């Protein structure tokens with residue numbers, strides 16, 4: 151009798167276990183849900199909220215309310231914004247194949263659709279290799295004497311003017327010349343001027359309303375872009391005639407052949423040249439302008455930098471010997487000032503990608519076709535990673551930042567190949583500025599304006615002069 155009862159118990163126990171695992175296996179898994187957040191009004195979404203205030207206030211208040219991932223709807227597109235280092239890494243590095251770069255068509259037309267940053271996959275990695283080679287430390291080392299001569303002539307011209315200049319505009323001219331240098335090497339002044347004049351027109355059109363009505367900024371920009379392409383074709387023709395294929399970007403693009411022996415067309419080359427010039431100019435100029443402001447505001451720090459740079463200046467016999475690559479690698483205080491300026495200014499506050507399939511991140515659905523925005527500035531200004539984030543404090547970089555919390559140059563396959571050149575420009579400019587010149591900021595209103603990158607108001611008006619106490 152007892153045995154039968156035990157057998158019945160075992161039977162009941164086993165069948166309950168079986169039933170339980172069957173139900174568990176066949177229970178429909180909960181569908182991933184959209185991230186929290188608001189999609190705002192039909193069609194316009196939250197575009198007005200974003201642009202009626204400082205965009206960073208919009209991002210920060212959303213993050214406070216919804217956490218590290220939230221949805222919104224701006225400029226006619228549903229978006230998911232991501233404010234954590236892990237989420238940015240997921241999109242840009244570990245799952246980058248699930249997201250493609252995305253830019254408005256009007257902007258793509260102005261730069262040129264073959265420029266590398268519009269692409270993903272094979273074409274992108276082939277062109278990227280060429281760009282990276284031309285901007286590698288080995289290549290940019292050789293540019294130091296030329297960069298120095300641009301730095302010195304820019305500083306001398308600002309000092310000789312005697313009156314107040316718009317620092318950002320001047321930094322733009324300087325950065326454009328360095329961009330030209332990295333693409334073409336030493337280019338004839340006549341070509342440089344033609345490229346600069348047309349590029350200025352393209353720039354004005356880039357941030358204007360896109361339409362082809364003759365006379366509008368956008369249509370003028372399209373024409374100027376065509377002229378730039380013609381100038382580049384002429385330069386290519388000359389280089390080919392002279393059999394002059396150099397190590398710079400143009401040389402890399404010209405000598406490229408794919409596995410079938412196919413070379414790049416002049417149009418593909420022009421698109422990538424314009425793309426690099428575009429990526430290099432305003433970015434470098436904005437950060438340089440912020441550096442001028444941060445150093446001006448902190449005289450103690452300026453003194454520390456001056457001491458560091460004067461030691462190098464004296465070792466170089468009062469500037470008679472040009473800076474060496476090794477010296478630029480050994481400027482710890484100046485280097486930390488650059489890193490802190492990049493963090494504080496976070497001139498690229500975020501980037502855009504588009505989901506190419508439905509993606510699930512931490513249980514949230516990012517539907518195919520939605521825009522995805524890793525928010526670099528929110529990460530750089532998060533007190534968890536950077537205590538007292540609104541204070542300018544280069545000493546925080548005495549310790550390396552936590553992984554993926556410092557991304558002024560992006561991350562992953564599309565991260566900035568020009569980052570070493572950008573930092574080299576800054577180091578060289580700071581060296582000559584603090585050793586031989588002085589500057590004062592004039593009538594600055596302590597605000598930020600968008601160009602579209604954040605810059606100090608009115609481009610930081612400043613006066614420069616030579617320090618006569620230095621030989």
Ligand code: HEM
Nearest residue numbers: 267429430433434437498501558559560564565566568572
């Ligand atoms: C302080 C100056 C600079 C900053 C803050 C900066 C920042 C960035 C960032 C954040 C990206 C990645 C964008 C994304 O993931 O969507 C990027 C890409 C890029 N940058 Fe820079 N950049 C600077 C200077 C330069 C310079 C000097 C050059 C070239 C001479 C350059 C060339 C490029 C190119 C070609 C890309 C596209 C890379 C790709 O799609 O594979 N940048 N930059």
